[in-house]
Amino acid sequence: MTISRSRRFEFEDTKPNLSKKQVFIFGSILASCCLSGAFLIALYIEYLHNPVFHSFVQSRGIFL
Known part of the structure; x- marks a missing residue:
């Protein structure tokens, strides 16, 4: 939890931390x-x- 204070406000980071496994999965995707x-x-x-290559692709019925 990160807390930074200024003169009037107090900010608190309430986001849950991602696990290494989740970061690895998102990175892999x-x-x-x-x-x-x-x-x-x-x-x-x-x-x-x-x-x-153009004629080969068209002969296979694939049109890009």
Whole structure:
């Protein structure tokens, strides 16, 4: 609990502390979202700039 005092007010931090396990889970979810987003962006850039990959993707019925 953190308490800071000024001349007139007293502030008290009442937020519950997160456990290390919760921080690890939230961090893992955030990291996986970032990595999947980066992968999709790289895949789309490859799709735009490589005609062989472009025709391969379209032959499989996937249209980006």
